[in-house]
Amino acid sequence: MVFTQYNFDEIRLPIVERNDLFQRSVGETTDIVEKEMYRFEDRDGTVLTLRPEGTASLVRAYVEHALHAREPVSKLYYFGPMFRRERPQKGRLRQFSQIGAEMIGRDDPAADAEILLLLTDLLSDFGVTGAELQINTLGDRTCQPGYRAALVEWGRAQGSALCDDCARRLTQNPLRLLDCKQPGCVALRETAPRMIDHTCDACREHFARVLDLLAAEGLEPRLQPYMVRGLDYYCRTAFEVIASGLGAQNALGGGGRYDGLVRELGGPDVAGIGFALGVERLLIVLAGEEAAAAPEFVVAPLGAAAERAAIALVHRLRRGGARVDVEPGGRSLKSQMRHAAKLGARYVIILGEDELAGGTFSVRDMEAKVDRPHVASLSATAPELRAVLAAEGGGRMERSA
Numbered sequence: 001m002v003f004t005q006y007n008f009d010e011i012r013l014p015i016v017e018r019n020d021l022f023q024r025s026v027g028e029t030t031d032i033v034e035k036e037m038y039r040f041e042d043r044d045g046t047v048l049t050l051r052p053e054g055t056a057s058l059v060r061a062y063v064e065h066a067l068h069a070r071e072p073v074s075k076l077y078y079f080g081p082m083f084r085r086e087r088p089q090k091g092r093l094r095q096f097s098q099i100g101a102e103m104i105g106r107d108d109p110a111a112d113a114e115i116l117l118l119l120t121d122l123l124s125d126f127g128v129t130g131a132e133l134q135i136n137t138l139g140d141r142t143c144q145p146g147y148r149a150a151l152v153e154w155g156r157a158q159g160s161a162l163c164d165d166c167a168r169r170l171t172q173n174p175l176r177l178l179d180c181k182q183p184g185c186v187a188l189r190e191t192a193p194r195m196i197d198h199t200c201d202a203c204r205e206h207f208a209r210v211l212d213l214l215a216a217e218g219l220e221p222r223l224q225p226y227m228v229r230g231l232d233y234y235c236r237t238a239f240e241v242i243a244s245g246l247g248a249q250n251a252l253g254g255g256g257r258y259d260g261l262v263r264e265l266g267g268p269d270v271a272g273i274g275f276a277l278g279v280e281r282l283l284i285v286l287a288g289e290e291a292a293a294a295p296e297f298v299v300a301p302l303g304a305a306a307e308r309a310a311i312a313l314v315h316r317l318r319r320g321g322a323r324v325d326v327e328p329g330g331r332s333l334k335s336q337m338r339h340a341a342k343l344g345a346r347y348v349i350i351l352g353e354d355e356l357a358g359g360t361f362s363v364r365d366m367e368a369k370v371d372r373p374h375v376a377s378l379s380a381t382a383p384e385l386r387a388v389l390a391a392e393g394g395g396r397m398e399r400s401a
């Protein structure tokens with residue numbers, strides 16, 4: 001739905017790709033390529049890989065099918081399983097699913113803003129409320145080499161305080177120093193140079209404009225100056241969505257700009273930007289938020305006729321966007337009320353004989369502890385009911401329950 005609103009089309013990508021695609025794009029010295037890919041040989045000796053991520057596949061398809069010749073800007077989304085041979089734990093699986101989106105053909109800051117707005121709209125559409133968007137700039141071909149040199153100088157000065165992997169990264173791929181998960185290296189990182197202090201004028205202006213466009217829409221991502229992301233193809237804007245409740249694996253999604261990647265994979269020199277969200281982590285976050293949430297209304301029907309009327313009422317309220325539960329009609333009001341309280345209901349809708357005869361229902365406000373007899377008609381919608389309940393009224397509970 002959100003993808004359609006942003007005018008993105010779906011692309012279905014294969015699960016298996018040639019191994020060298022990821023070596024060339026994700027990067028030889030990244031964890032993914034060094035340690036995590038499931039590789040196997042085809043009958044003709046070609047080395048294939050279960051894809052560890054979607055962007056490289058998507059760009060491969062873009063180049064192979066010359067999508068740039070069809071339209072100057074391609075806006076595509078995908079969904080499917082990814083495979084990484086990581087150590088499994090909560091939120092980290094060897095097979096997981098991603099939802100991703102890519103915009104290829106635009107290098108202007110408004111494209112970055114659009115991708116980030118799409119990401120946040122998507123998350124809010126899924127019902128995620130507490131996530132934080134973090135952002136950084138990684139520079140480009142002009143300014144990144146200078147930053148790498150500054151990082152190498154800093155890394156050398158740390159000497160043996162860096163872990164063995166980082167000592168190797170120092171010569172092979174210094175940006176990966178910032179990605180190290182070893183506690184000692186993580187602590188040292190605060191003293192490392194920051195890309196934001198080494199950007200060229202063009203990158204600085206690009207980044208400032210992205211932030212400005214986002215701020216105009218009320219989105220203020222937190223600057224995370226040491227975020228580099230685990231893949232080598234990123235430049236300029238990089239971002240992650242961090243959610244609480246995920247434990248150590250706290251990234252719900254991430255992405256960034258990859259302006260050299262299409263050309264690197266044999267296509268024209270066009271820019272790109274995109275993101276991927278981890279579906280299993282999304283489900284963990286939503287399960288946490290759901291558990292914390294309680295029904296707005298619980299309907300308590302008294303008897304068979306009331307139960308029948310309750311079905312229509314509940315259905316209408318739910319279609320109006322409310323979170324609603326309904327009790328079985330054969331039980332006493334007392335036991336229904338007890339269960340509604342256990343569910344944490346904000347309001348209990350009481351449908352007894354009196355109410356049915358008048359075509360109305362009564363509401364008990366569980367927070368304010370007041371009864372609102374015959375407060376609305378049986379045909380009320382969720383917005384109508386909320387409006388009535390928001391108005392002053394009600395008395396002390398009288399009905400015995």
Ligand code: AMP
Pocket residue numbers: 053084086091092093094095096097098230251252253254255276277278279280281
């Ligand atoms: P990445 O591009 O590696 O940052 O991955 C994007 C998102 O995919 C992450 O933020 C996670 O939500 C999800 N993800 C990555 N690796 C895994 C994994 N091994 N298990 C579950 N989800 C993952």
